[in-house]
Amino acid sequence: MTVFGRIRQGLARTTKQLVSRLDEVLGAPGTAARRSRPVDLQTADALEEVLLSADVGVAATGLIVDAVRAQAGRDADLRALVKAEILSVLAGAERPVALGGPPHVVLVVGVNGTGKTTTVGKLAALARAEGRQPLICAADTFRAAAVEQLEIWARRAGVDLVRAQAGGDPAAVVFDALASAKARGRDLVIVDTAGRLHTRVNLMGELEKIRRVAARETPGAPHEVLLVLDATVGQNGLVQAREFLQAAGVTGIVLAKLDGTAKGGIAVAIAHDLGLPIRYVGVGEAIDDLVPFSPRDYVDALFEEKW
Amino acid sequence: MRSAGQVTTPGADRQREMFEALSTRLQDVFRSLRGQPRLTEESVEAALREIRLALLEADVNFRVVKAFVDRVRDRAVDQAVLRSLTPDQHVVRIVRDEMRALFGDTTGGLPPATSSPRVILLLGLQGSGKTTTAAKLGAWLGRQGRHALLVSTDVRRPAAIAQLSVVGTQAGLRVHDPEGEMDPVVRASGALVATKNLGYDTLIVDTAGRLHLDDELMAELEAIQRAVAAGDRLFVADAMTGQDAIKSAGEFNRRIGVTGVVLTKMDGDARGGAALSVVGVLGVPIAFVGSGERVQDLEPFHPDRVVSRVLGMGDVLSLIEKAEQVITTEDAARLERKIRRDEFTLEDFRDQLRAIRKMGPLEQILGMIPGMGALKELNAQRDQIDEGQLTRVEAIINSMTPTERRQHQMINGSRRKRIARGSGTSVEEVNRLLKQFVEMRKMLKVVGGMAGSGRGKKGKGKGRRQALHNLRSMMNQ
Ligand SMILES: Nc1nc2c(ncn2[C@@H]2O[C@H](COP(=O)(O)OP(=O)(O)O)[C@@H](O)[C@H]2O)c(=O)[nH]1
Ligand SMILES: Nc1nc2c(ncn2[C@@H]2O[C@H](COP(=O)(O)OP(=O)(O)O)[C@@H](O)[C@H]2O)c(=O)[nH]1
Ligand SMILES: [Mg+2]
Numbered sequence A: 001m002t003v004f005g006r007i008r009q010g011l012a013r014t015t016k017q018l019v020s021r022l023d024e025v026l027g028a029p030g031t032a033a034r035r036s037r038p039v040d041l042q043t044a045d046a047l048e049e050v051l052l053s054a055d056v057g058v059a060a061t062g063l064i065v066d067a068v069r070a071q072a073g074r075d076a077d078l079r080a081l082v083k084a085e086i087l088s089v090l091a092g093a094e095r096p097v098a099l100g101g102p103p104h105v106v107l108v109v110g111v112n113g114t115g116k117t118t119t120v121g122k123l124a125a126l127a128r129a130e131g132r133q134p135l136i137c138a139a140d141t142f143r144a145a146a147v148e149q150l151e152i153w154a155r156r157a158g159v160d161l162v163r164a165q166a167g168g169d170p171a172a173v174v175f176d177a178l179a180s181a182k183a184r185g186r187d188l189v190i191v192d193t194a195g196r197l198h199t200r201v202n203l204m205g206e207l208e209k210i211r212r213v214a215a216r217e218t219p220g221a222p223h224e225v226l227l228v229l230d231a232t233v234g235q236n237g238l239v240q241a242r243e244f245l246q247a248a249g250v251t252g253i254v255l256a257k258l259d260g261t262a263k264g265g266i267a268v269a270i271a272h273d274l275g276l277p278i279r280y281v282g283v284g285e286a287i288d289d290l291v292p293f294s295p296r297d298y299v300d301a302l303f304e305e306k307w
Numbered sequence B: 001m002r003s004a005g006q007v008t009t010p011g012a013d014r015q016r017e018m019f020e021a022l023s024t025r026l027q028d029v030f031r032s033l034r035g036q037p038r039l040t041e042e043s044v045e046a047a048l049r050e051i052r053l054a055l056l057e058a059d060v061n062f063r064v065v066k067a068f069v070d071r072v073r074d075r076a077v078d079q080a081v082l083r084s085l086t087p088d089q090h091v092v093r094i095v096r097d098e099m100r101a102l103f104g105d106t107t108g109g110l111p112p113a114t115s116s117p118r119v120i121l122l123l124g125l126q127g128s129g130k131t132t133t134a135a136k137l138g139a140w141l142g143r144q145g146r147h148a149l150l151v152s153t154d155v156r157r158p159a160a161i162a163q164l165s166v167v168g169t170q171a172g173l174r175v176h177d178p179e180g181e182m183d184p185v186v187r188a189s190g191a192l193v194a195t196k197n198l199g200y201d202t203l204i205v206d207t208a209g210r211l212h213l214d215d216e217l218m219a220e221l222e223a224i225q226r227a228v229a230a231g232d233r234l235f236v237a238d239a240m241t242g243q244d245a246i247k248s249a250g251e252f253n254r255r256i257g258v259t260g261v262v263l264t265k266m267d268g269d270a271r272g273g274a275a276l277s278v279v280g281v282l283g284v285p286i287a288f289v290g291s292g293e294r295v296q297d298l299e300p301f302h303p304d305r306v307v308s309r310v311l312g313m314g315d316v317l318s319l320i321e322k323a324e325q326v327i328t329t330e331d332a333a334r335l336e337r338k339i340r341r342d343e344f345t346l347e348d349f350r351d352q353l354r355a356i357r358k359m360g361p362l363e364q365i366l367g368m369i370p371g372m373g374a375l376k377e378l379n380a381q382r383d384q385i386d387e388g389q390l391t392r393v394e395a396i397i398n399s400m401t402p403t404e405r406r407q408h409q410m411i412n413g414s415r416r417k418r419i420a421r422g423s424g425t426s427v428e429e430v431n432r433l434l435k436q437f438v439e440m441r442k443m444l445k446v447v448g449g450m451a452g453s454g455r456g457k458k459g460k461g462k463g464r465r466q467a468l469h470n471l472r473s474m475m476n477q
């Protein structure tokens, strides 16, 4: 049989999730049965497998598994230990949202197609529900129909939108939006930007320019820079976070599309390596499908199979 | 429109670790074992660990990695390898061959049409690049002398229909858009009728992104497929995607039957290992690769390119193709000799620079180079290499005397000052260039070794040809 034969068969046979090997080794969660055993190689492997398959990555997985092995005694509940370890990584990255403004300026950035525009719409709705008065700024002047898409979201959220002509200068729109927010007495400006691969130097430079212009118009702006990651993203997510952190001063992560089976585990590596907190998770395409990040729920979900 | 030709990324040093070529890693493993009379199974295990790491870091699915490593182990723990003078190359070759075997002889593009009109259905997760690909594919078909009509069935994502109209129009294509019609199946079947009536030979159906576990939307996709009976069902996958890809692709395949994969966003620095796993698991070819946001940024897939990229060996074949357009075989043979004899000079380096500049947008070329390429590091301190930068490098070399160019070791402090003055650059820049040149020579030496010459033992047949192939491409950086 070829390398892939077995895997192919496995996938064809079942629409159900392949049983997690961790459960195989440890017994299903909650069953006390096979808990009391030291961390043998097989168990460590199974742990590793859970984390790797969630895209946590080799390096961060190694750190977590090692930490757990170091702590685990004979009667340890391994699942709990791993969860605690990941929680402490996530907690280590937590930090309060910077205050500033008015208007408080939130810049939303990321590579192509991750869910930025949708997140901007959802954020606006969330802010309104909290009694704030947001204004949306359409600084994606590049992608076809990006402004139209955002206009629909603005309407859904019941907020105003400041837009430029297609092909216009994104920094100029941001300037207009901030001026307009002040004139209209809005306390929050959420800026949608065009998707850009972090390898494109000139496009990353555009973000720096947006930052400069925003800071000139409103001291301290942008107060928050959210990097939207697609939950399906693999190891490249860490590279993205690094580059956007450097070029755009990212302050937090939004993990979009977490309603699929992907776990977005690279965010754990990002929290560990770069100290960036996860702020929100996207869980669908509807306007209320954005929830503040809960480390505990997230860690539970890491070990949960959705199929 | 965004301009091409701007390169790549800040922090090349940091990224280097991540993009460390598998071959380099394996050399390290085996180098640490040098001096031992024979290699052992343990050292092969050490190499296999590196392979495993490299594949996981490239997002190859962990189940695939496991199966793959087992298979390589079977072949590598073999007397021939253990006795080999160059076990690292031996193992790399096994890995590469096994990966190639995965793809068989597939070449990219589309198979001959099975129906008239030809119907192509694009499907996949949200944001993977379906709509953009629809327009790109229409344009590509146009270049093949076909006439494609486009239709969007995405009534979910705000302004998705408008988006296809815009990109379709940009590509000079006709987009079927019955205003107000919000039933995806009706939109699709209407478009099929229009395709026939208007005399088009191809229909490209764009669909809404959907999660594979969304039963309702997967059923909708099945209904669309029943209505148009697409012979080509292309799963559009993002190159940056991770471990989950084989699950989603597997489910799309189970419900619709995927006939090929389009791998998008390959213009970034993701390795694309997940897509490779998908292809392996589904047993379908990668048809196209998307390499940018513009309409023309779509190419038929070449297996070797992705294999090399996943392994971190650089996109050797693409480079060769491009390089061959500007470098004659005699030039190449001459350089090959020089590299083997460790006689590569600054003059040769300048020739290579000139050749590279003739090869087109640097952004694309540098991305293909192993470990991001020695060249890119020329400018690690700055954010980008642009044409101006290359001009400066060339100016520096031009300001050297012919002897200096041939014997870079003689360029001491006072010569450096003179050269900087003569070229209107700074001593730091001259220093940097020389340092990079020395590193590049080292790298070339390693590759030169890979050709098998000067070591007494010659590889034979295909392996040797491949090694020379690699060599040539490295040289042409
Ligand atoms: N299932 C799901 N889809 C999402 C989520 N967020 C965004 N999307 C979808 O992902 C696609 C790309 O989103 P968009 O906001 O346009 O991404 P952008 O290119 O980064 O602005 C669209 O089809 C969205 O509906 C999410 O949390 N869950
Ligand atoms: N850099 C790059 N961006 C791409 C590529 N293909 C698509 N995109 C971008 O990815 C985003 C999502 O693409 P879209 O076609 O809307 O995805 P869909 O939701 O699957 O229809 C857009 O910003 C596109 O411009 C590609 O090959 N390279
Ligand atoms: Mg957008």
Ligand SMILES: [Mg+2]
Residues within 6 Å of the ligand: B130, B131, B132, B154, B157, B160, B206, B207, B208, B209
């Ligand atoms: Mg679309």
